[in-house]
Amino acid sequence: xxxxxxxxxxxxxxxxxxxxxxxxxxxxxxxxxxxxxxxxxxxxxxxxxxxxxxxxxxxxxxxxxxxxxxxxxxxxxxxxxxxxxxxxxxxxxxxxxxxxxxxxxxxxxxxxxxxxxxxxxxxxxxxxxxxxxxxxxxxxxxxxxxxxxxxxxxxxxx
Amino acid sequence: xxxxxxxxxxxxxxxxxxxxxxxxxxxxxxxxxxxxxxxxxxxxxxxxxxxxxxxxxxxxxxxxxxxxxxxxxxxxxxxxxxxxxxxxxxxxxxxxxxxxxxxxxxxxxxxxxxxxxxxxxxxxxxxxxxxxxxxxxxxxxxxxxxxxxxxxxxxxxxxxxxxxxxxxxxxxxxxxxxxxxxxxxxxxxxxxxxxxxxxxxxxxxxxxxxxxxxxxxxxxxxxxxxxxxxxxxxxxxxxxxxxxxxxxxxxxxxxxxxxxxxxxxxxxxxxxxxxxxxxxxxxxxxxxxxxxxxxxxxxxxxxxxxxxxxxxxxxxxxxxxxxxxxxxxxxxxxxxxxxxxxxxxxxxxxxxxxxxxxxxxxxxxxxxxxxxxxxxxxxxxxxxxxxxxxxxxxxxxxxxxxxxxxxxxxxxxxxxxxxxxxxxxxxxxxxxxxxxxxxxxxxxxxxxxxxxxxxxxxxxxxxxxxxxxxxxxxxxxxxxxxxxxxxxxxxxxxxxxxxxxxxxxxxxxxxxxxxxxxxxxxxxxxxxxxxxxxxxxxxxxxxxxxxxxxxxxxxxxxxxxxxxxxxxxxxxxxxxxxxxxxxxxxxxxxxxxxxxxxxxxxxxxxxxxxxxxxxxxxxxxxxxxxxxxxxxxxxxxxxxxxxxxxxxxxxxxxxxxxxxxxxxxxxxxxxxxxxxxxxxxxxxxxxxxxxxxxxxxxxxxxxxxxxxxxxxxxxxxxxxxxxxxxxxxxxxxxxxxxxxxxxxxxxxxxxxxxxxxxxxx
Numbered sequence: 001x002x003x004x005x006x007x008x009x010x011x012x013x014x015x016x017x018x019x020x021x022x023x024x025x026x027x028x029x030x031x032x033x034x035x036x037x038x039x040x041x042x043x044x045x046x047x048x049x050x051x052x053x054x055x056x057x058x059x060x061x062x063x064x065x066x067x068x069x070x071x072x073x074x075x076x077x078x079x080x081x082x083x084x085x086x087x088x089x090x091x092x093x094x095x096x097x098x099x100x101x102x103x104x105x106x107x108x109x110x111x112x113x114x115x116x117x118x119x120x121x122x123x124x125x126x127x128x129x130x131x132x133x134x135x136x137x138x139x140x141x142x143x144x145x146x147x148x149x150x151x152x153x154x155x156x157x158x
Numbered sequence: 159x160x161x162x163x164x165x166x167x168x169x170x171x172x173x174x175x176x177x178x179x180x181x182x183x184x185x186x187x188x189x190x191x192x193x194x195x196x197x198x199x200x201x202x203x204x205x206x207x208x209x210x211x212x213x214x215x216x217x218x219x220x221x222x223x224x225x226x227x228x229x230x231x232x233x234x235x236x237x238x239x240x241x242x243x244x245x246x247x248x249x250x251x252x253x254x255x256x257x258x259x260x261x262x263x264x265x266x267x268x269x270x271x272x273x274x275x276x277x278x279x280x281x282x283x284x285x286x287x288x289x290x291x292x293x294x295x296x297x298x299x300x301x302x303x304x305x306x307x308x309x310x311x312x313x314x315x316x317x318x319x320x321x322x323x324x325x326x327x328x329x330x331x332x333x334x335x336x337x338x339x340x341x342x343x344x345x346x347x348x349x350x351x352x353x354x355x356x357x358x359x360x361x362x363x364x365x366x367x368x369x370x371x372x373x374x375x376x377x378x379x380x381x382x383x384x385x386x387x388x389x390x391x392x393x394x395x396x397x398x399x400x401x402x403x404x405x406x407x408x409x410x411x412x413x414x415x416x417x418x419x420x421x422x423x424x425x426x427x428x429x430x431x432x433x434x435x436x437x438x439x440x441x442x443x444x445x446x447x448x449x450x451x452x453x454x455x456x457x458x459x460x461x462x463x464x465x466x467x468x469x470x471x472x473x474x475x476x477x478x479x480x481x482x483x484x485x486x487x488x489x490x491x492x493x494x495x496x497x498x499x500x501x502x503x504x505x506x507x508x509x510x511x512x513x514x515x516x517x518x519x520x521x522x523x524x525x526x527x528x529x530x531x532x533x534x535x536x537x538x539x540x541x542x543x544x545x546x547x548x549x550x551x552x553x554x555x556x557x558x559x560x561x562x563x564x565x566x567x568x569x570x571x572x573x574x575x576x577x578x579x580x581x582x583x584x585x586x587x588x589x590x591x592x593x594x595x596x597x598x599x600x601x602x603x604x605x606x607x608x609x610x611x612x613x614x615x616x617x618x619x620x621x622x623x624x625x626x627x628x629x630x631x632x633x634x635x636x637x638x639x640x641x642x643x644x645x646x647x648x649x650x651x652x653x654x655x656x657x658x659x660x661x662x663x664x665x666x667x668x669x670x671x672x673x674x675x676x677x678x679x680x681x682x683x684x685x686x687x688x689x690x691x692x693x694x695x696x697x698x699x700x701x702x703x704x705x706x707x708x709x710x711x712x713x714x715x716x717x718x719x720x721x722x723x724x725x726x727x728x729x730x731x732x733x734x735x736x737x738x739x740x741x742x743x744x745x746x747x748x749x750x751x752x753x754x755x756x757x758x759x760x761x762x763x764x765x766x767x768x769x770x771x772x773x774x775x776x777x778x779x780x781x782x783x784x785x786x787x788x789x790x791x792x793x794x795x796x797x798x799x800x801x802x803x804x805x806x807x808x809x810x811x812x813x814x815x816x817x818x819x820x821x822x823x824x825x826x827x828x829x830x831x832x833x834x835x836x837x838x839x840x841x842x843x844x845x846x847x848x849x850x851x852x853x854x855x856x857x858x859x860x861x862x863x864x865x866x867x868x869x870x871x872x873x874x875x876x877x878x879x880x881x882x883x884x885x886x887x888x889x890x891x892x893x894x895x896x897x898x899x900x901x902x903x904x905x906x907x908x909x910x911x912x913x914x915x916x917x918x919x
Contacts, residue, residue: 035189036182038407040357041444045843048357076182089180093172096808099640099816101179102357102407108180131852134843136357136408137640138812139819140851141859 005069009034010078018065024058025049027065028075036076036105047133050106051075057113059132076105079112088112091150092143099137107133111147115154121147166653167871170808174644174664175405187361187377187404188441195363196225198430198440199271200423201261201278202450203253206289206519206836207300208282210251213261217277223266224274225434233429234393238422242322242486244306247391247422247429253282254302254484255519256836257450262426264434287836291481291516292458294320302484302517313512322482323490323515325497327569330508335473339464343545347537348902349885350829351456351481353448354526354820355848358407360447362423363439364431371398372428375439377406379414379637380677381667384424391425392432399428403667406639410820411525412452414679445841452524453830455492456481459500459537469551469559476500478513480523480530487522488529489515496530501569502538503579503609503774504560509569519836525679528610528878532821532885536903539606539886543893553605553890554587565769570611575769576865578800582776583607585862586798590778600785601793602895605778608882612681612772612868612875617758619673620690622651622698624743624750628722628736629661630698634687635675637667640816641877642683645809647691650870654695656719657736681875684805688870689756698752705746706739761868771865773874775799777818777883781891788911790826790892797883798860802867802874810876814859817880823849825885829904 006015009032016031023042028034028051037060040048044062051060052074079086088111091097098104107130114121114129121129126147135143178184215227230250237243249258263274286300293299295318302320309324316324336342363375372394378384381401389396401424406413423440430438442451457480464473478497482489497513523529546556561580562568586605587593597603621633632651638644648662655662665672675686703714706724710717710732718727725733743750780794797818804810827847831839840846866872885903892910893899898917900910 034182035185038186038358039188040359041843043444043842043844046357076180080181085177085180092180093176096170096173096812098173098176098179099812100356100358100406100408101175101184101640102186104179105182127852131850134357134848134850136355136410136820136848137816139815139817139849139857140854141815141856142808142812144851144856 003066005066007068007071007073009073010075020066022065023061024063024065024068025060028060034075034077038102038105047110048103048106050109050133052109052113055116057110074109076108079108086112087153088115088150091146091153095142095145095149097138097142097146103133103135107135107143111150115151119151119155121151164653166649166659167805168807170806171649171659173809174648175638184405186358186407187375188358190361190363190375190404190439192363192365192437192439195437195439196264196266196434197268197271198262198264198427198438199275200259200426200440201275202446203249203256203258203260205253205282205284206256206287207285208253209285210249210253210260211281211283214279215261217279218263218274221270221274221277223270225264225436226430227261227263227274227278228429228433229261232433234391236391236393238387238391239486240488241490242306244303245485247425255521256838257521258484259422259426262430264430264436264438287519289518289520289832289836291479291518294516294518295479295514302519318514320517321514322486322517323493325494325513325515327498327501327509327511329506329569332473332475332508332510335508336462336464336475339472340467341548342462342464343541343548344462345541345544345901347459347540349457349533349536350903351520352454352824352828353830353846354410354412354454355846356408356410356412359444360413360423360442360451361440362427363437364427365437366432366435371400372431373400373402374424374428375402375404376424377404377413379406379409379679381637381669382635382674383677385669388425388428392428401669403637405666406637409639410527411529411679414525414677444843448830448841448846449838450521452487452522454526455483455489455523457496457533459534461500461537461541463541463545465545465549467549469549469556471504471506471560473508474501474506476511478511480513480515481518481520482515483518483520483522485522488525489523492523492525492529494530496534498570499531499534500538503568505562505566506569520832527817527820528881531610531878532824532881535606535608535882536885536889539883540889540899540901543890544899554583554592557583557607571770571772572766573769576771578862578865579607579774581862582774582798582800585860586776586778586796589796589798589858589860590780590794592778595780597780600895601780601782602891602893603778603780604887604889604891604894605776606883606886606890607774607776608879609772609774610681610879610882612685614762615680615682615758616676617756618675618686618690620687620694620754621673622691622694622752624698624702624740626737626741626744628657628740630655630657632662632664632691633672634664634691635667635672636678636683636687638664639678641678641813642688646684646805647687649805650688650692651695654692655699657722681877681879684873685869685875686756688873690754692870693754694752696752697754698750701747701750701752702736702739705743706734709734765868771867773800773802773867773879775879775883777887779887779891781888781895783892783895783910785914788907788914790888790905790910792822792855792888795855796858796860797880798862799876799879800862800865801876802865802869803872804861805871805873810861811859813876814880815857817878818857818884819849819854821881821884822854822888824903825888825905827904827906
């Protein structure tokens with residue numbers, strides 16, 4: 001049995017035929033070729049596959065693709081405007097928060113969601129927003145720096 | 159040398175490859191798409207120890223969509239191993255841990271692979287299982303490797319079995335010194351198996367080319383190791399194997415060491431591709447990864463130390479039982495480092511340590527970040543505090559009392575040059591507020607030191623090609639997973655060539671094109687590739703200056719390259735663009751290609767003569783222990799490191815902070831848990847706990863200057879040493895808070911609570 005859904009990814013509309021059991025992550029990566037979103041634990045624990053579904057950060061590995069019918073999806077590929085990186089992306093580079101970079105897309109999406117809803121996040125809000133994202137390289141210090149700098153830059157730019 | 163002498167070195171420029179990583183454009187192993195590729199999968203043993211009586215693959219082969227099914231019978235009869243050839247790529251006759259590869263399938267989809275794996279009928283005869291290395295040494299334990307002889311250097315009276323390596327360190331007369339000591343402290347410590355849990359799953363992809371060559375894509379730390387091992391195991395000439403590295407999502411040693419860490423993934427994939435006649439890609443599932451790939455070994459450690467009343471350590475005796483797992487893997491090498499480090503990195507005139515590396519029916523020990531070091535340091539540095547407590551001496555004072563000086567020897571270093579240990583202790587004590595900070599009830603302060611004696615190993619090369627626009631393309635044999643390859647190394651080349659860093663590109667490894675290298679291991683990227691890249695850039699610069707000198711009618715010695723211009727020093731008007739000289743090279747020498755090589759033998763000989771300057775570190779922590787739940791919260795954490803000259807400050811801080819976080823994970827929560835049959839009980843991230851941002855304090859990393867190392871400009875490796883002190887620093891802080899000494903990891907709420915209750919009885 002297969003079903004067809006339509007959804008918008010980074011502003012581009014797609015239609016896809018899929019098995020009902022397919023995860024949103026597999027749809028994005030394998031069918032629609034958005035490979036910036038990363039596969040890791042497949043159990044919703046590490047946050048590497050975080051995307052925005054109608055503006056809310058979710059673990060796409062434990063979300064059914066079928067549930068994204070008519071949804072607006074944002075992946076890490078959808079943040080930069082041409083050559084201009086999103087302030088969150090730029091901040092991750094500037095603070096040295098990117099080592100191997102495998103967790104980075106998931107973190108950046110979680111942080112974008114945070115700053116969309118809380119432009120001046122407290123330390124607690126920052127911690128809470130990325131507590132579902134695992135990074136094995138950095139020990140998180142530089143990532144927290146990046147979030148703070150991104151918030152400042154976004155606030156200054158608005 | 160001071161930072162002011164350099165244009166670029168010593169600054170935290172944006173990491174090369176950063177834009178690809180923040181936009182999702184980087185192609186990691188898992189992102190590979192190969193035209194026409196089918197999927198591969200591995201059947202793994204469901205017994206921790208069993209004879210294989212028969213394997214029937216006929217039903218699997220008959221399944222529609224299956225391209226190939228392979229077992230040991232399809233592979234050449236070749237064993238592999240680092241120190242002992244004790245393993246086949248696919249198990250033959252026997253399996254020795256739950257996860258041992260037995261067969262593999264290539265099929266049109268992941269779903270068909272899974273179905274086919276289920277249809278392979280393996281008949282096992284279960285054998286007794288031994289999981290505890292101490293039990294495995296006993297005469298009544300089952301024999302794991304009938305064909306592997308006991309190490310020849312075992313003491314004659316040792317009645318042991320299943321020992322895969324025996325290591326010993328002996329200095330002076332420890333028996334006599336121990337007998338004469340004012341105080342003798344004896345303790346036993348234990349650490350558990352942990353998995354490096356890099357986030358990107360391991361992959362292998364292979365294509366059998368029409369000319370008979372085998373192309374293999376890997377997210378491995380040692381692509382040249384993969385090439386030689388694949389050639390050996392598939393019995394094909396090395397020249398027929400090409401290995402291409404993808405971007406790599408973490409490794410920490412887990413993806414190192416040729417194929418031994420991947421549980422044979424690359425040769426299995428190659429064999430499948432050859433049999434299937436189609437490209438094959440294997441992606442390990444994370445749970446499969448946790449049970450089958452290599453890990454940081456568990457240890458049991460006994461220490462006995464004799465000291466004088468004033469705190470001077472006079473003798474150290476010790477024993478290590480190091481769990482190699484089912485095969486030798488990296489066990490003997492990590493065990494050797496742990497044996498050495500049990501002697502400590504303080505003055506130790508009389509030492510005897512015996513290290514037994516022992517086979518068990520568990521997954522295999524690999525080279526995980528500072529292999530053997532963190533385990534040993536947990537014992538050594540917890541033990542230091544126990545000695546201090548017995549002497550009623552301040553732990554900082556005891557450590558400072560035993561710090562070596564220039565010219566001294568410590569175990570593993572025949573002659574010390576610059577010794578930063580004391581300074582790291584003093585700085586850490588000051589930063590944490592040792593003796594000053596006011597601690598509330600249930601709070602405690604702890605300190606622990608460490609060293610990481612950079613192991614000897616082969617050298618490696620670098621090639622710097624100067625393109626006709628003046629930009630440079632750098633080839634090295636090391637990969638970029640967040641260490642020097644695309645942080646420090648492009649900076650070094652830019653510095654020496656007189657170009658901005660954005661003009662330098664460091665290529666990923668292609669074994670057909672890159673200079674040979676032993677792999678991105680052992681904190682050696684900056685040492686090996688950094689030195690080699692510096693020399694290659696200097697070579698390229700000399701070629702450019704020689705050509706420019708003819709055009710400018712000057713001596714090459716009078717020229718300099720600055721801001722993409724070659725000019726006569728002091729006469730800026732007389733200049734040529736770097737691009738024009740590089741372009742002119744087409745008609746003279748073809749292309750400016752600088753070559754550099756890190757001569758490890760010469761470097762070691764120099765250190766032998768002049769003394770070496772290993773990195774030292776001290777970490778300090780303040781913790782709060784909840785007496786009702788046993789939960790340990792780290793309130794403040796300081797990590798002070800001597801890493802020599804700092805080329806990229808943020809990169810170095812990132813290495814220190816990341817390594818520290820990993821070991822805090824091992825200290826507080828991480829472990830691979832087994833049932834009594836050898837089945838892993840926590841293979842997924844749901845059950846395998848790792849530090850998240852809300853579990854860690856902000857790790858304050860501090861570097862101390864002025865202790866140059868053997869790397870370029872006096873740099874030292876920084877990737878591993880941060881893993882060494884955290885476990886003891888936290889255990890010592892818990893002791894300070896509660897008066898209870900916990901000698902077994904992890905310091906999880908459950909274990910801490912149990913210890914508190916036992917301690918209060």
